[in-house]
Amino acid sequence: MTINAETMRFGVVLPARNESKTLPNLISEIHYSIEAEYPNSQLEILVVDDGSSDDTLQTVPNRVTQSERFTLSFISFTRNFGKEAAMFAGLKHFSKDSTRIVIMDADGQHPVNEMLSMLGKSLDSGCCVVGVQDHSTNGLTYKWANKILHSAISPAEGSSPTGTSDFRVLTHDAVEKFLALPERSRFSRELFDFLGLPTIYYRYKVASRIDGSTSRWGKRSLFGYAITSITARGSSVLPTLILAASGVVSAVTVYAIVVSVISVSRGEYSGTASILFALVMFQILQFIFLFFISSIVVNILTESKQRPLYIEQDRTNS
Numbered sequence: 001m002t003i004n005a006e007t008m009r010f011g012v013v014l015p016a017r018n019e020s021k022t023l024p025n026l027i028s029e030i031h032y033s034i035e036a037e038y039p040n041s042q043l044e045i046l047v048v049d050d051g052s053s054d055d056t057l058q059t060v061p062n063r064v065t066q067s068e069r070f071t072l073s074f075i076s077f078t079r080n081f082g083k084e085a086a087m088f089a090g091l092k093h094f095s096k097d098s099t100r101i102v103i104m105d106a107d108g109q110h111p112v113n114e115m116l117s118m119l120g121k122s123l124d125s126g127c128c129v130v131g132v133q134d135h136s137t138n139g140l141t142y143k144w145a146n147k148i149l150h151s152a153i154s155p156a157e158g159s160s161p162t163g164t165s166d167f168r169v170l171t172h173d174a175v176e177k178f179l180a181l182p183e184r185s186r187f188s189r190e191l192f193d194f195l196g197l198p199t200i201y202y203r204y205k206v207a208s209r210i211d212g213s214t215s216r217w218g219k220r221s222l223f224g225y226a227i228t229s230i231t232a233r234g235s236s237v238l239p240t241l242i243l244a245a246s247g248v249v250s251a252v253t254v255y256a257i258v259v260s261v262i263s264v265s266r267g268e269y270s271g272t273a274s275i276l277f278a279l280v281m282f283q284i285l286q287f288i289f290l291f292f293i294s295s296i297v298v299n300i301l302t303e304s305k306q307r308p309l310y311i312e313q314d315r316t317n318s
Contacts, residue, residue, distance in 0.1 A: 008041040010034060010119070011098040013090030015083050016106035017050040022210040024063040029112045030104075031070055037116055044071040044098075047106070048090050049313075051080035076313035084186050085310040087166065091175050099123075101170045108210035110167040118202050122169040127198040130160065131167030134205045160193050161201055173197075184309060185299040244288075252281045 012030055016023060027045055034043045049057055057074055064072050075089050087103055094101045100122055104110040110131065118129040166188060170178075174197050181191055192199075 008038055008099045008123075009097060010038070010041055010043045011090075011094035011101040012043070012045045013048065013087060013094065013101065013103045014045065014106040015048045015050055015086035015090065015103075016052065016056055017080060018052045018054045018056065019106040020052075020054045020056040020059040022107050023047060023056060023060050025210055026106065026108050026112075027060065027064050027072065030115070031064075033112050033116055035070070037119075040069075041099075042069050042071075044073060044094070046073045046075065046090050046093055048086040049074060049076040050083065050086045051077050078311045078313050081310040083166070084188060087188055088179075088186065088309050089312075091170070092179055095172075095175050095179055098172060098175075101172070101175055103166055103168045103170070105167070109206050109208070110165075111204065111207045114202070114204040115167075115169070118167075118169045121200055121202065122171070125198075125200060126171070127200050128171055128174050128192075129169040129200045129202050130192075131165045132161055132201045132203045133163040133165050134203050160189065160199075163203075164189055164201070167204070168192075171197075183303060184306070185302040186309070248281055248285055 014023070014026070027047075030045060031043065034041065047056070047060060057076060060074075061072065066072055073093070075093065077085070077089075090103070091101060100119060102115060102119065104115060114131070118131065121127075122129045174192075174195065177195050177197070178188075178191060181194075
């Protein structure tokens with residue numbers, strides 16, 4: 001697919017929260033990399049400040065030189081509304097006339113050189129390109145957790161590969177279709193899967209944070225993200241839960257039969273242990289189903305409130 005280099009307009013969305021130490025270097029690297037690869041193109045980098053408590057917005061403009069072909073813009077939220085809201089605001093900003101829109105983390109863990117490769121593949125093919133994290137260097141626990149998560153969501157229609165991230169190069173058409181989806185309780189990866197647009201999956205290795213600090217995604221955050229990933233797919237995940245429940249019921253039944261046979265052969269007829277075990281397992285199943293249903297009800301409640309995804313900070317008087 002041929003695109004006129006003179007008319008190419010690139011938009012880069014950088015959701016950021018307390019990233020004053022990483023943003024200036026990252027913005028400069030993106031700017032000079034795009035300028036070197038596509039010298040006649042227009043570039044706008046949008047920093048979406050998701051309720052930062054540091055001096056992110058004050059630090060960045062002083063260290064970045066804008067030019068005729070490069071623009072640095074900001075959107076600032078009144079508080080922390082979350083990455084999903086930040087990405088939505090960024091895509092909405094670029095929804096009119098950009099040739100390609102890139103979503104990247106503001107901490108530098110999405111490498112700029114990989115972004116250029118993804119951008120080239122998207123321009124050549126006319127498709128969206130989605131970054132897929134390479135987990136080959138991660139620990140065994142992390143790998144197994146990803147496999148379990150992917151097994152839970154894989155029955156959902158259009159489910160993407162395991163390791164899919166928010167590191168994306170999107171076409172103008174994809175952004176328009178994404179923004180047209182009406183729900184407020186949004187999980188972007190599931191929504192892009194739902195759209196079913198032509199997509200290339202690009203494997204990359206996560207880089208270290210620019211400031212040398214460790215990732216801010218702790219175990220609690222990752223667990224919460226995994227739950228969101230599953231419940232966002234609604235009824236599509238029910239077959240997996242039913243299959244898992246059937247497996248547990250079958251295992252408990254076999255166990256109860258074996259224990260009963262052994263007890264009878266020994267002249268013991270109470271079977272108390274088997275009954276308690278079965279009851280505990282069935283209670284666990286009920287808890288899983290109730291948790292899943294409760295999560296969906298919470299999403300329905302969020303939709304019914306019709307609140308905005310985010311509120312922008314008024315910076316005219318600052």
